[in-house]
Amino acid sequence: MSDKDLEVIVATDCGSTTTKAILIEKKGDTYRQTFRGEAPTTVEAPFEDVTKGVLNSITEVEELSGRRLLDGEKIITPNEGNTGADIYVSTSSAGGGLQMMVAGAVKAMTGESAQRCALGAGAIVMDVLASNDGRADHEKIERIRQLRPDMMLLSGGTDGGTITHIVELAQFLKAADPKPRLGASYKLPVIFAGNNKAQQQIKDILGDRTALIITENIRPSLERENLMPARHKIHDIFLEHVMQQAPGYPRLMKMVGAPIMPTPAAVGMMTEKFAKAKNFNVLAVDIGGATTDVFSVFSGVFNRTVSANLGMSYSISNVMAETGLANILRWLPFDVDEQDLRNRLKNKMIRPTTIPQTIEDLQIEHAVAREALRLAFDQHKSLAVGLKGVQQERSISDAFEQTASGQSLINLMRLDYVIGSGGILAHSPRRTQSMLMMIDAYQLEGVTRMAVDSIFMMPHLGVLAQISEKAALDVFYNDCLVRMGTCLAPRGLAKEGQLIMEWEVKVPGEKNLSGELRFGDIIHLPLEAASAKLTAKPVKGFDMGAGSGSRVEADIEGGVAGLVLDGRGRPFELPKARAKRMDVLNKWYKAMEMYPG
Amino acid sequence: MAHAYTPGLKVIPCTLLKKKRVLPIPGKVLVDLGREVEASDIVAQTELPGKVYPVNVANRLSVAPDEIKNFMVKGEGDTVTKGEIIAENKPFVKWFKTAIESPVAGTIESISTITGQVMLREPPKILPLPAYIKGKVVEVHEGFGVTVETEGTFIQGIFGVGGETSGEIEVAVKTPAEDLAPEAVKDIHRGKILIGGRHAGLSTIKKAVATGVKALVVGGIHDRDLRELMGYDIGVAVTGTEKLGITLIITEGFGSIPMAEYTFKLLASRNGEKASVSGATQIRAGVMRPEIIVPGYPRNVTECKKEQGRGWIEPGDPVRMIREPYFGVIGTVKALPPELTVIGSESHARVLEVELAAGEVIMVPRANIEMLEK
Incomplete structure (x- = not known):
């Protein structure tokens, strides 16, 4: 059209x-x-x-x-x-999204490629099986039997290479005879995207037990990743098999004028388009009821991860289980009885559509959100490593280096833009709440512009981009992104009250802003201008992106929250003592005008 | 008239219930269409394939994968006992002989000359599927199971743990606001579905398990007690497979919350009658809540309700607040203002006005109420 x-x-x-x-x-x-x-x-x-x-x-x-x-x-x-x-x-x-299990011969190579392939297609990866994943063979088979994924991606081996490992995985799969999650009467779709020389053996082993689809190898050689053909197959199967089994979806599929996309795939598409258009390093997060998705584009490389059980309603109790009550309580500037907090979070879990009615309840949800965002980001950093994304080249030595050091592609100092979406960030009564939640969770460094997708429009726009890229981008710039402002956070540590940075902001046609930032303080200033020039002069021992004590000039933008100068230092740690912690929390929340009173 | 969609749990004195009972994998249906079944009758069964154990014969004998058939003592389809030799080499010097024993009793499923692996499978396990409720078989799903139909009382809880069970209902408290104390759980409650009021603590639940109570139904429990009982924190509400020795259902939520009077009275009206209970909860797609089903009509009911609840709310409807600061409070809907209203958290939300028993009128987000049966 x-x-x-x-x-x-x-x-x-x-x-x-x-x-x-x-x-x-x-x-x-x-x-x-x-x-x-x-x-x-x-x-x-x-x-x-x-x-x-x-x-x-x-x-x-x-x-x-x-x-x-x-x-x-x-x-x-x-x-x-x-x-x-x-x-x-x-x-x-x-309906729980698209749930997949992936398998590869070597965990850090084809296993990881398979994981990236499925995640990029918008799936939740339930488990990654590999010949060297540390589990005994019978444990792998048992695991396949227990999980009931929507589909499975089987990869392994480079084209023309050894077929032993991949045939072995296929044999395990056959022995386990896994069943699809929805509907016991249809065969589990299995996509084979491994060594092309193994295709006939895989057909012989899995052809009659599963709905087998064979596509191009996701790792044709050690130096190359080729994820798109398998991703397309995942989308096809999502529509043809999985959606047909979910309640009401066959009817929904008849209503739409373009294929239904898994929400994360659509958000990923918009993130990539934005990063490309602006030449930015971008981090986008969508914190939902059940899951938290993290998308990043660094130096043009797209990565997505999903934390399947970190969310603000269905999975809120799992955030508590994973991070521990103490980590939630540390963000609260008031005392809460542990039993009361536990009950509150469980009640949110069992009645996931309720909303906070009081400030206290809102602050509890904000505390949980920080932890969910932090944990999901940690997972993202550990997967967005080494490789150069969809079509990438890397040498064998890079691959070994990756497994050895796990160097993440995410570099907070080089991050230009953060976009937050999902109810807790987009529907916050005050924008400064969303801003500080993300600053706290990600511990942003240097100069970072921040925005929220105010009404969570990125999925709609991502799917619309299939039909009209112009329509999608028009709405994205004009109506979707709500600019919040810019965070300035020097890296380094000092004594409380010590001067750590002098700064000046020139706003076209307005009076310049300038001042000093002292360690332990947050300064929040209104700044609405779409663009402004920053000059920051951190003291020795503090870095704003140009090295310790080096002056930085940067383009920044204002927004609905404004300019936040975060002088709490990096790495940032909350005081251990309860009274001191509450004092500083109250001080920071007041500086940000986060809550009434 | 203004109305709003609201979810609510079903608490129905008498309704037509259909339960689809199907096996996870194909099997055999054991009952015919039209047959009257008891809750414990097996309606279908299947054989769950046994666990698989791979043995890398090629590695163990230090031979190439395509040679292993020459060393196999057992062939595909052969049965083996645990410790029985399945493969061995034939060296010139006897001392160098290597024999591979089967790690399990079962059958040889496959021998791969590509990988050198031999797959051994344990014998299948029989999986019987009980009817779960007393009723009539109204549909047979060939190879999978049946649908059983009954008329009876149907009560949904908000959360549960533990699987399906059945037993006689025994109300152990006088009012829905009474806590169920450990002393109130007695030996005569063995095998019963025990109904408490407001709350049951860890000691009460443990006593019920020790006594052999089949299921415990109360208004609320503390999450801390649940954690103690389970040994871990439940992260997402997908339950029903726990082996706790009891099925536990809460009707209102976590904390100390009186059971809704309507629910309590309905359960009390079925005191002494046999019920089917499931704690299985799934608060995600295909939402499943725990349930109590008592076949047959309550004494004062002569007709079964046909409507399944209208799914929305109107002024005059009784509701319960399900979030702080009014968690557990009951009132009547006074008005449903259509415009967005600023609530205490400074959010803009659709609200409703609720009149409490003392005449006070409060404003509550529509998302924070639950409809109650009149």
């Missing part, structure tokens, strides 16, 4: 908690998002049909916009006057 024919677009994202609909309309030459609606996702009884939530959210858009979009349970197409839309598109992460 050409942009000319595309004037009114309806897009939905079916999340695990909420289904969000947006209306996009062409105004002159530019696409703008005009109205939005949301409704609870209806996978739960009494409906058990995802389309009910979709229709409810679109009904809200209808009511707000005055445009009639629905004829009963059908979307009216094309648009005519004040009725209908030209296209309806949707993403989905409801």
Whole structure:
């Protein structure tokens, strides 16, 4: 469909908690998002049909916009006057998303490539099997039997290389005879993307037991990764097999005008497009009810990870289990009884759609969010390593170096832009809350611009980019990104109150801002300008990106929160003593004007 | 009239219930269409393939994979006992002989001349599938199971642990606001579905396990006690397979919360009757809540309710607040203002006005209430 024919677009994202609909309309030459609606996702009884939530959210858009979009349970197409839309598109992460198990011959080589391939396709990777993963063979077989993935990606070996390991994995797979998660009566889809010389043996072993799909090797040689053919197959199977089994999805698939994308795949697509357009190193996070996705583009290399059980509702209790109560409590400037906190978090888990009504409850959720973001980021750093992404070259020595040192591609000092999305970041009553949550969780360094996807539009725009890149980018710049401002955080440690940096910000057409930053302080200043020039002069022992004590000049941007000068030092640690900790938390939250009172 | 979608747990005196009982893998259906079954009757069964143990014969005998068939003592499909020799070499010097024993009893499933691995499979395990509820078989799913139908009381809890069980209902407290003390759990409660009121502590739950109580149903428990009981923190609410020696269901939530009076009275009205109970909870796609099913009509009910709840809320409906600062409080919906309202956390949310028993009217986000049965 050409942009000319595309004037009114309806897009939905079916999340695990909420289904969000947006209306996009062409105004002159530019696409703008005009109205939005949301409704609870209806996978739960009494409906058990995802389309009910979709229709409810679109009904809200209808009511707000005055445009009639629905004829009963059908979307009216094309648009005519004040009725209908030209296209309806949707993403989905409801139903637990796409759950995969991957296997490779060597864990740090094809195993890791397979993991990156599945993650980039928007999947949750339940387990990575490899010949050298440290488990006994019978344990591997038992693991395959226990897990019920939506599909499996089997890789291993370079083209023309040895076939023993991959044949062995296939034999284990056959012996385990795994069943798909949804629907016991269809065969588990298995994608084979390994040594091309092993294709016939794999067919002989798995051909009758599984729905086998053979595609190009994800690692044709040690120096090259080729993830796209297997990723395309994953998307095909997601639509053909997995979605058909989920409640209401066959109906949803008939409603859409373009293939439904897994939500993370769509968000990843938008992140990449933004990074490429601006030539930025970007970190984007989507913290949802069940999972937290982290996307990064560093030096043009895209990486995505998903932390399957780190989220703010369904998985909130798992955040507590993984980080421990003490790590949550450390962010709270008041005392909470441990039993009370435990019960509160469990009650959120069992009633995932409830929202905080009091400031205290909100602060507890913000404390959990910091930990969920931090843990998910740690996982991301450990996978976004060494390789150069989708099409990359690396030598054998690089591969060995990677396993030995695990050098992450993520370099906070070189990070230009952070985008936060997901309810807790996007719906924060005050933007400074989202900003400090991310600064705390990621411990940003140097100069970092920050934004939120205010109404979590990146999934809608990612799927729309399949149809019209212009429409997607127009809306992304104009309506999706809410600039929060810039964080300035010198790296280094000193004594409290010691001068650590002098700074000056020149804003075109406005009075210059300048001042000093002392260790242990946070300075928050309003700065709305879209662009400004920073000059920062850190003292010796402190680094803003140009080395210890070196002056830095940088373009920065203002936004709804403004400029945050974080003088808490890096690496940042909270005081251990309770009273002191509460004092500094109160001081910082007050400086950021995070909470009323 | 204004209304809003709201999830609520089902608490129905009498309704038509259908339970699809299917095996995880194909097997054999053991009952015919139209048959009346008891909860414990086996309606289908299958054989779960035994565990697989690979043995790398080529490595162990130091031979090439394509040579291993020459050294196998047993062939594909042969049965073996644990310790029985499955392969051996034939050296000139007897001292250098290597024999490979089977690590398990089972059969030789495959011999690979590519990898040199031999797969041994343990004998299959029988997996019986009970009817779970007393009722009539109304549908047969060939090779997988049946659908059993019954009319009866249906109560959903909010969270549970432990699997399916059945037993007689025994109400052990006088009011829904009463805690279930350890002393209240007695030997006569062995095999029963014990109904408490507001709360059960760890000592009460442990006593119930020790006594042999089949299931315990209370308003709330503390998460700390659950952790003690399980030995770990439940991260995500996917339960039902725990082996605790008891099925535990909470009807209201974590903490000390009186059981909803309507639920309590309904359970009390079925005191002494046989119920089927499951603690399985899954708060994700295909949401599953724990349940109590009592086949047959309660004494004062003569007709089964056909409607399954309307799924939305209107002024006049009784509701319960399910989040702080009013967690557990019950009231009546007074109004459903359509506009977004700023709540205490400074968020903009859709709210409703709720009138409490004392006449006070409070504002609550619509997301933070649950509909109660009238």
